[in-house]
Amino acid sequence: MAPTGLAAHSIKGVTIHRCLSLPVDQQTTAKYSSLSTEQLLTLRKTLGRTRLFIIDEISMVSSLMLMYIHLRLTEIKSTNFPMGNANFVLFGDFLQLRPVSANPPFIPLTRLEIRNRLGSMGSFNLWHEFEYDELTINMRQKNDKPYADTLANIRLGNCEEQHLQCLSTRKFGCMSRATSEEITKLYCNLCKEGKVPVILMPTNDDCRLINNTLLKETSSKHVTLTAIDCLSSVVRNKRIEEEAAKSVSSFADDCKRTAGALTTLVLSIGARVMLQRNIAVDKGLVNGSMGYVKEFKSIPSGEIVSVLVQFDGQDQLTSIGRATVRFEALKEVYYTRKQFPLQLAFAITIHKSQGLSLECAIVDAGSRCFGPGMIYVALSRVTTSAGLHLVELDPSKIIADMEAISEYNRLRRILNFFHVLL
Numbered sequence: 430m431a432p433t434g435l436a437a438h439s440i441k442g443v444t445i446h447r448c449l450s451l452p453v454d455q456q457t458t459a460k461y462s463s464l465s466t467e468q469l470l471t472l473r474k475t476l477g478r479t480r481l482f483i484i485d486e487i488s489m490v491s492s493l494m495l496m497y498i499h500l501r502l503t504e505i506k507s508t509n510f511p512m513g514n515a516n517f518v519l520f521g522d523f524l525q526l527r528p529v530s531a532n533p534p535f536i537p538l539t540r541l542e543i544r545n546r547l548g549s550m551g552s553f554n555l556w557h558e559f560e561y562d563e564l565t566i567n568m569r570q571k572n573d574k575p576y577a578d579t580l581a582n583i584r585l586g587n588c589e590e591q592h593l594q595c596l597s598t599r600k601f602g603c604m605s606r607a608t609s610e611e612i613t614k615l616y617c618n619l620c621k622e623g624k625v626p627v628i629l630m631p632t633n634d635d636c637r638l639i640n641n642t643l644l645k646e647t648s649s650k651h652v653t654l655t656a657i658d659c660l661s662s663v664v665r666n667k668r669i670e671e672e673a674a675k676s677v678s679s680f681a682d683d684c685k686r687t688a689g690a691l692t693t694l695v696l697s698i699g700a701r702v703m704l705q706r707n708i709a710v711d712k713g714l715v716n717g718s719m720g721y722v723k724e725f726k727s728i729p730s731g732e733i734v735s736v737l738v739q740f741d742g743q744d745q746l747t748s749i750g751r752a753t754v755r756f757e758a759l760k761e762v763y764y765t766r767k768q769f770p771l772q773l774a775f776a777i778t779i780h781k782s783q784g785l786s787l788e789c790a791i792v793d794a795g796s797r798c799f800g801p802g803m804i805y806v807a808l809s810r811v812t813t814s815a816g817l818h819l820v821e822l823d824p825s826k827i828i829a830d831m832e833a834i835s836e837y838n839r840l841r842r843i844l845n846f847f848h849v850l851l
């Protein structure tokens with residue numbers, strides 16, 4: 430299991446939410462809710478006898494999510510033992526990215542989380558149930574020792590002259606920050622050389638800009654796929670109905686408000702896309718799978734009914750039809766949306782890239798980066814410095830999470846490691 434689709438995909442696993450049927454809320458961690466009898470029976474069939482769970486990218490799992498995993502397993506396995514008395518192996522690095530708007534698992538739950546999310550008066554510290562060990566060999570950058578050393582320093586927030594020198598040779602573009610035209614040009618040139626570059630950007634807005642520019646650059650024939658929306662709550666008041674429609678149109682491209690489904694999806698033949706949901710877990714076609722659009726299938730009226738995608742590592746094309754999602758348009762007024770579960774993926778966020786190993790990446794490690802660990806995650810995706818192409822580098826944004834460093838020092842003292850990290 431892993432917290433994001435792409436991280437789950439890279440270990441041939443599934444997301445924690447999907448595996449344990451945990452409540453989903455795009456904005457924040459949803460309130461914990463117990464399973465219905467039907468769900469409980471289904472999960473008991475699939476997980477009731479599972480004795481070992483492996484979670485990757487634990488740094489992106491919040492302490493609240495860890496508690497939800499524990500609670501879900503106590504339900505499934507009908508026991509009050511920690512983590513449902515199952516064995517757990519957690520992998521990750523707390524000097525990489527933190528959970529979005531939540532605390533990492535080593536920080537105890539806050540009173541507010543206990544009251545508002547668990548609906549409880551008290552809780553206990555699950556983190557102390559785990560034992561710690563360290564994997565000390567860097568396998569990803571094993572063939573580029575100077576780059577591995579630079580990354581080891583950047584991980585701890587150290588960026589000295591020799592590290593800056595190592596990185597500055599990888600900068601492209603005329604000014605301190607490459608323009609979107611320069612990024613597009615480099616991307617196309619790398620593709621011509623037979624490489625499969627991935628563009629890593631700090632925010633969804635940055636990705637949108639680059640994705641749209643590359644879509645224009647790579648094809649002149651674009652296909653617009655508009656979401657099919659309908660009100661799914663019973664609303665007898667015309668005014669509320671109108672307000673709900675207005676609210677939905679104001680979401681525009683904020684797919685966090687619409688359970689991931691875009692209002693308007695623009696694609697073209699050859700566009701790089703990512704799948705947004707699991708469609709065949711056994712074949713590896715899951716949330717996070719990446720591929721290229723090959724064809725659009727339409728019915729005689731002209732309406733497009735499926736998009737044929739060549740997913741990486743698959744022999745055959747996969748036909749993707751519209752998927753249905755439900756989201757809240759106004760308080761307790763729900764909409765149903767039918768949209769193709771695809772998004773453009775020439776560029777993806779650095780958050781999504783955590784866990785990936787890439788041969789070639791165009792990375793924005795500049796002033797738009799935010800939060801500890803972001804630049805380290807972005808730079809450490811590539812196997813050698815030759816595969817790195819820097820849009821911008823802002824050394825002031827190379828920050829290590831001091832809470833994570835003290836936690837590592839605590840764990841290392843328990844394990845009797847000889848030295849603390851900083």
Ligand SMILES: Nc1ncnc2c1ncn2[C@@H]1O[C@H](COP(=O)(O)OP(=O)(O)OP(=O)(O)O)[C@@H](O)[C@H]1O
Binds near residue numbers: 521522569783785809
């Ligand atoms: N024992 C090994 N022998 C050879 N290659 C390995 C070994 N372990 C890992 N690798 C390779 O090293 C790369 C990085 O491995 P992996 O993704 O497991 O690292 P990681 O510790 O999860 O990194 P991160 O947390 O930064 O994503 C991969 O390309 C993987 O195939």
